[in-house]
Amino acid sequence: MVQISKFRWIEFEWDEHNISELDKHSIAPNEAEECFYNKHDVFRNKKKPGRRYETYKLDGKADSGRPLLLIFFVKEKSKVRSSQGSVARIRVITGWEV
Secondary structure (H helix, E strand, O other): OOOHHHOOEEEEOOOHHHHHHHHHOOOOHHHHHHHHHOOEEEEEOOOOOOOOOOEEEEEEEOOOOOEEEEEEEEEEEEEOOOOOOEEEEEEEEEEEEO
16 A cells, blocks of 8 residues: 655656546546645555556545545655655546545
């Protein structure tokens, strides 16, 4: 299980594919990002054959209070070579309002 709170820094990976997928569900990338910084719960998502990364579900709220369920994976975890701490690169795959 990944614990987002253990990372000092979070970076998000956005491109036309995941932005388009969120747009289908009327979610803006900034709303998805807000959920990671607000109070949230993270659960392991079910495994799918052939999936390269382990995926997770984040149940949280955007700053507006809108409740969102996001599916994401941690693409890269690295230790910054300074006192700044660990970095997680997050790629949101999809999401829904709940």
